[in-house]
Amino acid sequence: MSANEIILDVKDLQTSFKTDTGEVRAVDGVSFQLPKGKTIGIVGESGSGKSITSLSILRLLASNGTIKNGEVLYKGQDLLKFSEAQMRKLRGNEISMIFQEPMTSLNPVYTVGQQISEALILHQNMSKKEAAVRSVELLKLVGIPSPDKRVKNYPFELSGGMRQRVMIAMSLACNPEILIADEPTTALDVTIQAQILELIKDLQERLGMSVIFITHDLGVVAETCDYVAVMYAGQVVEYADVRTLFKEPKLPYTIGLLNSLPRHDIEQDKLEPIQGNVPSPHNMPVGCRFAPRCPAATDLCRAKMPKLETDENGNQIRCWIYSEEWDGESEVNLYGETRIAKGRGTKTVLPD
Amino acid sequence: MTKFIIRRLLQTIPVLLGVTILVFSLMHLVPGDPAQIVAGEGASEQTVENIRERLGLNESIPVQYGTFLGNALQGDLGSSIRSGRPVMEEIGARFWVTVELAFYATLVAVFLGLIAGIVSAVRHYTLADTSIMIAALFGLSMPNFWFGLLLIQWFAIGNWMPESLEFLKMRPSGWGDSWRQIILPVLTLGTGGAAIIARMTRSSMLEVIGQDYIRTARAKGVSERIVTYRHALKNALIPVVTVVGLEFGGFLGGAVLTETIFAINGMGRLTIDAIRTRDFPIVQGTVLVISVIFVLVNLIVDISYRLLNKRIDMN
Ligand SMILES: Nc1ncnc2c1ncn2[C@@H]1O[C@H](COP(=O)(O)OP(=O)(O)O)[C@@H](O)[C@H]1O
Ligand SMILES: [Mg+2]
Numbered sequence: 001m002s003a004n005e006i007i008l009d010v011k012d013l014q015t016s017f018k019t020d021t022g023e024v025r026a027v028d029g030v031s032f033q034l035p036k037g038k039t040i041g042i043v044g045e046s047g048s049g050k051s052i053t054s055l056s057i058l059r060l061l062a063s064n065g066t067i068k069n070g071e072v073l074y075k076g077q078d079l080l081k082f083s084e085a086q087m088r089k090l091r092g093n094e095i096s097m098i099f100q101e102p103m104t105s106l107n108p109v110y111t112v113g114q115q116i117s118e119a120l121i122l123h124q125n126m127s128k129k130e131a132a133v134r135s136v137e138l139l140k141l142v143g144i145p146s147p148d149k150r151v152k153n154y155p156f157e158l159s160g161g162m163r164q165r166v167m168i169a170m171s172l173a174c175n176p177e178i179l180i181a182d183e184p185t186t187a188l189d190v191t192i193q194a195q196i197l198e199l200i201k202d203l204q205e206r207l208g209m210s211v212i213f214i215t216h217d218l219g220v221v222a223e224t225c226d227y228v229a230v231m232y233a234g235q236v237v238e239y240a241d242v243r244t245l246f247k248e249p250k251l252p253y254t255i256g257l258l259n260s261l262p263r264h265d266i267e268q269d270k271l272e273p274i275q276g277n278v279p280s281p282h283n284m285p286v287g288c289r290f291a292p293r294c295p296a297a298t299d300l301c302r303a304k305m306p307k308l309e310t311d312e313n314g315n316q317i318r319c320w321i322y323s324e325e326w327d328g329e330s331e332v333n334l335y336g337e338t339r340i341a342k343g344r345g346t347k348t349v350l351p352d
Numbered sequence: 353m354t355k356f357i358i359r360r361l362l363q364t365i366p367v368l369l370g371v372t373i374l375v376f377s378l379m380h381l382v383p384g385d386p387a388q389i390v391a392g393e394g395a396s397e398q399t400v401e402n403i404r405e406r407l408g409l410n411e412s413i414p415v416q417y418g419t420f421l422g423n424a425l426q427g428d429l430g431s432s433i434r435s436g437r438p439v440m441e442e443i444g445a446r447f448w449v450t451v452e453l454a455f456y457a458t459l460v461a462v463f464l465g466l467i468a469g470i471v472s473a474v475r476h477y478t479l480a481d482t483s484i485m486i487a488a489l490f491g492l493s494m495p496n497f498w499f500g501l502l503l504i505q506w507f508a509i510g511n512w513m514p515e516s517l518e519f520l521k522m523r524p525s526g527w528g529d530s531w532r533q534i535i536l537p538v539l540t541l542g543t544g545g546a547a548i549i550a551r552m553t554r555s556s557m558l559e560v561i562g563q564d565y566i567r568t569a570r571a572k573g574v575s576e577r578i579v580t581y582r583h584a585l586k587n588a589l590i591p592v593v594t595v596v597g598l599e600f601g602g603f604l605g606g607a608v609l610t611e612t613i614f615a616i617n618g619m620g621r622l623t624i625d626a627i628r629t630r631d632f633p634i635v636q637g638t639v640l641v642i643s644v645i646f647v648l649v650n651l652i653v654d655i656s657y658r659l660l661n662k663r664i665d666m667n
Contacts, residue, residue, distance in 0.1 A: 060570050092572035099571075104564040109586045119572045170572070 004035035006073075007210050008057070008178060013070035015049075015056045024281045026052040026065070028234040031308055031316070032227075034178070039204060039211040041221035041242070043257075044231030045278055050214045051100070053231070054180045057212075058097060059087050074178075093123040096171035100183040102163035106155040112139070112166050113151035119173045138169040143199060161192035165199070172203065179204070180212045185220070197224060218261055222246060230254050233279055233289040236308060240315040251319050252294045252334045259335045272335065288320065295335065296321060298328040357655055364647055371643040375636050376420050380413070390433055390630050403433070407632070424640065430633040432626075439637035442622065447641070450611070450618035453537055454603035460542030461549055462596055468546065469553025473588075474580055476558060484550065491547025497609040500540040504613070507536060537614040541607060545599045552595050556588040563587075590660045597653030604649070605642040 015027040027049040034040045042050050055061050057072050059079065072079040074095070079087065096119075099105045107115060116138055117131035126134065132151070139147035142165040155163055164184060171179055181200060185193035201224055204211050213224055221228050221242065228245045230238040230253065238251040249255045256274040276293035279285055287304050291297040300320050308318045320326050322342045330341045379386045387404035388395075407430075408416055423429065429439035472484045560566065561584050569583040608620035615621075619638055626634035 058571060060567060088573045088575060090573070091570070092574075097571045099564060099568065101564050105568045107565040107569065107583055107587070118569075118574065122573060167568075170568075 004038065006033045007036040007075060008034040008212075009071070009073040010053075010057065011071040011073070013053065013056055013072065014068040015052050015061065015065060016068055017062070018064045018066075021282060025068075025284070026234055026281065027056060028284075029308065029318075030070070030229075030231070030234075030236045032229040032236055032239050034210050034212060035227070036177075036210055037208050038226040039201075039213055039224055040227040040229060041225035042212060042214045042229050042231060043218055043221055044216065046216060047278060047281075048231040049234040050216075050231055051182050054097060054182050054212065054214060057180065058091055058095060060091075060097075089123070092119045092171070092176075093174045094176055095178045095180065096174070096176040097180040097182065098164070098167045098171050098184050100186050102160050102167055102187060105167055106163055108155055110154070111151070112153050112155065112158070116151075116166070116170045116173055119170065123174045134173070135169075138173055139166070141172065141203070142166075142169045143195075144169070160188055161196065164188060164192075164196055168196075168199065168203070172207070175207065176209060178210045178212065180214070182214045183216070186216070200224070218257060230257070233284065234281070235289065235318060236316070237290070237318045238316065239308075240313075244313070244315060250317050250322060250339060251290075252296055252321075253290045255334045255337055255339075288318075296328060296332045298326075300325060300327045353658070356658060360651060360654055364651055367647055368644065371640065371647070372421055372424060373417070375640045375643070376417050378636055378639065379407070379632050386632065390632060392630070406433075429637040429640065432634050433631050434629055434634075439633050442634060443619065443637055443641055446617055446619045446622045449616060450604060450607055450620065453534065453541065453607055453611070453616065453618060454600055456534060456538040457541035457545060457603050457607075458596065458600045460538055461545030461599060464542065464546035465549025466553055466592075468550035469592075470557060470580070470585065472550065472554040473557030473561065476554070481554075485554070488547040488550045491543050492551075494544070496540055496544055497613055499543065500537065500610055500613040503536045503540055537607075537610050537616060540610050540614075541603055545603070548599065549592060549595055552592050553588065556591050557584055560584045560588040590657070593660060594653050594657050597649055597656070601646045601649030601653075604645050 010033075011031050013027055013030040014025065016023050016025045030049070030053050032040060032042070042053065044050050052061070052065070055065075056067050057079065059067070059082075061067070067080055070080070074090075079090070082090070106112070113132055113135045116135040117126075117128065120126045120131040120134055121128065124131075136147045136151050139150055144150050144162060144165050150158070150162075155166070158166065168184075179200075184200065185196050188196060197220065200211065200213070203209070213221070215221060225242050227239070227241050229236045230245075230251065232253050238245070238249070238254050240249075245254065246258070249258055253274070256272075260273045274293055279289055279292065285291055285302070287300075287302045288294070288297070288306055291301040294301065298320070304320075306318050306320045306323065308316050309323065310316050311322070321328070321332055321339060324342065326341045328341065332339050332341055382389060385400075387400050387407060387409055390403050390407070391400045404410060408419060411419070427440055429443075431438045432442055435442065468484045468488065472481045475481050561580075566579060566583055569579050574583070604619075606620075607616075607618060608624060610616070611618045611620035612624060619642065623635060623638040623642075625631075626638065
């Protein structure tokens with residue numbers, strides 16, 4: 001991994017919102033690295049802060065949101081220190097984004113062509129005519145049939161899948177370095193989902209983009225991503241390359257998630273969802289945020305928040321089990337799997 | 353779309369028929385003998401009988417209505433009892449004065465209302481927003497006639513702009529007079545309308561600014577100005593168009609007080625004068641014309657809203 005150039009390095013990002021009921025820390029410790037030309041998946045349950053993470057990177061938060069802390073290093077430069085004008089030059093040009101809701105993400109009063117052209121005219125100094133020609137090419141690139149006709153359509157004339165293709169065409173208009181895809185298939189039918197996934201993968205390879213792929217679906221991650229950051233309650237809790245994560249997940253939460261997936265390779269009596277609920281952002285546990293649901297939680301877990309630690313392979317994990325301070329047993333049983341705690345040498349002895 | 357327009361056109365037929373029935377009944381709903389009322393107290397038996405004859409009151413009610421409707425369809429609304437001139441002619445002379453007033457009032461309302469509404473939405477929850485919204489509340493709650501009188505006092509009598517007193521001279525006819533003659537009545541009508549448009553524009557803009565496609569535009573790197581004017585405004589204006597249309601219709605029919613205060617010889621004053629002099633045919637004529645215009649304006653507003661909104665509507 002270290003051989004690769006890191007195009008985006010997010011460090012301890014924290015974003016909060018002012019609400020009527022107080023401050024909500026939607027993102028509270030997100031770190032990950034995106035190597036150039038690779039795809040990173042950000043997985044987590046709904047409400048874990050995935051969208052807010054991506055909106056924070058582009059600095060597109062709603063007016064009640066602020067980035068409290070952290071760094072977003074794009075090619076070594078901290079985007080959080082950029083002026084608004086510098087950010088505008090970047091958005092839709094070097095870093096672009098597609099959203100979860102294709103039905104509402106396109107402006108209803110402009111044609112597809114006008115909306116694609118806008119970025120081209122803005123960032124590439126194209127004339128209206130050139131942009132119109134390029135828009136047709138882009139629609140063709142994303143697999144829209146008879147693109148020369150479609151380019152004149154209004155969004156309401158297109159299906160959800162077609163609209164998401166238009167969104168993709170729009171985001172690719174200026175050959176971005178990074179594409180952020182925020183649950184691009186969640187709102188679509190299953191068959192369309194597969195097509196859109198395939199399209200993104202294909203385009204990523206052809207255009208050599210780096211992709212941040214946000215999803216709540218681990219199955220999708222396995223198919224599309226090189227690296228994975230697992231999010232829980234506003235934090236990145238495990239970061240690893242995709243092979244390691246699926247073969248040897250370390251975090252209790254990740255193991256639990258994988259356990260709750262239907263699998264084809266082994267016999268399963270039943271799927272086991274993780275017990276309990278995601279903590280409310282107004283009432284976060286003081287210690288590890290997963291502790292109330294974790295089968296291995298100890299007093300340490302409940303009292304103190306673990307840090308995101310990097311291991312010898314460059315993978316990261318936020319869990320006391322793998323730290324020097326672990327106060328539980330040295331062999332920990334997690335959802336039927338055993339993990340060896342890092343332990344404290346001889347001090348980690350079973351009580352009897 | 354053509355189907356919608358045809359259906360909508362057909363729907364106006366019963367409405368218009370209803371209007372004619374109401375207008376026709378005006379004369380018969382007044383307690384007492386209409387002929388006697390028209391003739392006035394102390395008129396001779398012969399005069400009353402003549403008037404009854406002229407108004408066709410000797411026929412049965414359905415026959416009277418049939419005649420009224422038949423004539424109305426041919427553009428004949430009878431003639432004025434006072435002047436003897438055909439009602440349509442009397443109305444025709446005043447109609448364009450009112451249209452002019454309503455037109456300029458709508459222009460003022462749209463201009464002021466849009467600017468205020470957009471500023472308010474873009475700077476919402478700031479001092480500018482609060483001030484505009486308080487002003488709009490004033491504009492809404494202040495009775496037109498009172499505001500008109502205030503304007504007369506400030507501008508005309510207070511000598512800031514003595515020329516505006518010219519409106520007090522009878523205006524010969526519609527278009528082409530000095531703007532000074534119409535500025536005060538136009539402001540009187542227009543500011544109330546501006547208040548409504550400002551509030552509508554503000555809430556519509558605020559709603560649109562929260563939409564996903566606005567975020568998409570920002571993610572494209574578009575500047576806030578373009579987000580506001582290109583992406584948000586065009587969507588936000590769709591419901592505002594309806595309000596503007598209805599306001600224009602309202603100004604046409606509802607300028608009675610303003611016309612009276614400023615002594616403008618429009619349809620409103622014609623109606624008031626006719627009521628005072630119990631000139632039934634004129635009252636019927638003006639009410640009918642105003643109602644028909646209102647129905648037509650409504651129709652146009654409906655169709656244009658549908659045209660503008662079709663892109664959104666169909667999904
Ligand atoms: N504008 C906002 N104001 C207040 N809270 C917000 C706002 N946007 C998001 N949040 C909160 O931030 C948390 C994370 O949201 P999000 O990033 O959208 O989750 P997801 O992982 O499903 O994409 C949620 O608890 C949500 O309630
Ligand atoms: Mg989301």
